[in-house]
Amino acid sequence: MEMFTAIGLNHFLTISTMLFALGMFAVMTRKNAIVILMGVELILNAANINFLAFSKYNGGMEGVMISLFVIVLAAAEAAVALAIVINIFKTFKTVDVSSVDTMKE
Amino acid sequence: MNELTIAIIFYIFAAVTVVSAAVVVFSKNVIYSAFSLLFTFFGVAALYVFLSADFIAVTQIVVYVGGILVLLLFGVMFTNTIMSTDLKADVLHFIPGVVLTVLLIVGMLYAFYTTGDWMPGHIQLSGSVVERIGIETMSRYMLPFEMASILLLVALIGAAYLARYDKANKKEH
Numbered sequence: 057m058e059m060f061t062a063i064g065l066n067h068f069l070t071i072s073t074m075l076f077a078l079g080m081f082a083v084m085t086r087k088n089a090i091v092i093l094m095g096v097e098l099i100l101n102a103a104n105i106n107f108l109a110f111s112k113y114n115g116g117m118e119g120v121m122i123s124l125f126v127i128v129l130a131a132a133e134a135a136v137a138l139a140i141v142i143n144i145f146k147t148f149k150t151v152d153v154s155s156v157d158t159m160k161e
Numbered sequence: 162m163n164e165l166t167i168a169i170i171f172y173i174f175a176a177v178t179v180v181s182a183a184v185v186v187f188s189k190n191v192i193y194s195a196f197s198l199l200f201t202f203f204g205v206a207a208l209y210v211f212l213s214a215d216f217i218a219v220t221q222i223v224v225y226v227g228g229i230l231v232l233l234l235f236g237v238m239f240t241n242t243i244m245s246t247d248l249k250a251d252v253l254h255f256i257p258g259v260v261l262t263v264l265l266i267v268g269m270l271y272a273f274y275t276t277g278d279w280m281p282g283h284i285q286l287s288g289s290v291v292e293r294i295g296i297e298t299m300s301r302y303m304l305p306f307e308m309a310s311i312l313l314l315v316a317l318i319g320a321a322y323l324a325r326y327d328k329a330n331k332k333e334h
Contacts, residue, residue, distance in 0.1 A: 061168045063211070067175070069273045071208065074179050075201075077266045082186040085258035090236050094185055094198055097229065101205045104221075108212040115284030117297050120214055121305075124294070127217070127224050128309045132316035134229040138236045139323035145240045154253055 068109035076102035089141045089151040093134065100130045171211055178204030191237050195230065202226050213286045216294055 075098050082095025104123045111119025145151050181200035188194045202225040209218035298306050 061165055063168055063171050066273060067171065068208065068212065070270065071175050071178060073266055073269045073273070075182055075205075076269070077262045078179075078182045078186045080265060081258050081262040084261065085254055086186075087253050088191055090191055090233060090240065091185075091194055093236075094194055094233065097198070097225070097233075098182055098185065098201065101201070101225075104217075105205065105208060105212075108209055108214045108217060112212040112214070112286045113282060115282045115286060117286075117290075117293055120217060120286075120290055120294060121297050121302050123214070123217055124220065125302075125305055125309055127220055128313065131224050131228055132313055134232050135320040136316050136323070138232050139320040141236055142239055142324050151240045 065109055065113045068105055072102040072105040072109070075099075075105070087152045087154050089144065089153050092153065093137050093141070096137075097130065097134070100126060171208075174204050174207040174211075178208065191241055195234050195237050198233070199226060199230055202230065213288065214290055216289075216291045 079095040079098030079102065082098065083092050086092055086095065104126050107119035107123040107126070109119075111117065111123075141151055144156055148156055150156070178201055181197045181204065184197040185194045185201060188197065202221060206218040206221040206225075209215075209221060
């Protein structure tokens, strides 16, 4: 019972593992490019939870700062990736990544 | 608040996060995925508050919910034509994906629970972390901070260039 009521590092690591696995599953199996991007966001969030959890239970500020930079990078990544996906849609009329297999029209 | 109340709140937010993330991944409809991602981001922000990173939680809500999610919704609505709605069961390599995901979960949980007997440090973060973030940003993380601003500028220009309307050829390029 102690293991469940006293929230510790392992609880956060478990949740981040689940988020990471779900994001990985989306990246591996889904065909829609937008859902793949959502999976990448889930993976980044899982990594952020890990950074902050270790930072909290270590007392250092490194994890907090790095998670801030991860959020910045995620914003930049989402903007560029969405632009690429919209270009793919304009060229191929689909966002199905399994049917996008040439580099020109 | 006693420990039990905190634990119950933690489990509620953990359940919201994981269940809505599962809906994101397993939902057939992309719109449902995008709206379910909203709850995942809010749940993750609540978990950040549990980790005494209040500033990161607010940043998460502003950047992810206010920026990335809106961008993803725009992407969904741009690319989700009526023609492509019959392409619903859009799953590829389902069995290898399940096998690899289960292996990943088992392997990582095994590593977390057995290999590392994580010892909490003598000092733990507590209270608000905003002031310390300011000090760190202007001292140790000065260079990454400035590089992040340049990167955002580059990403902004790059995204605008990629998705631009080609005026010379009178077509969307």
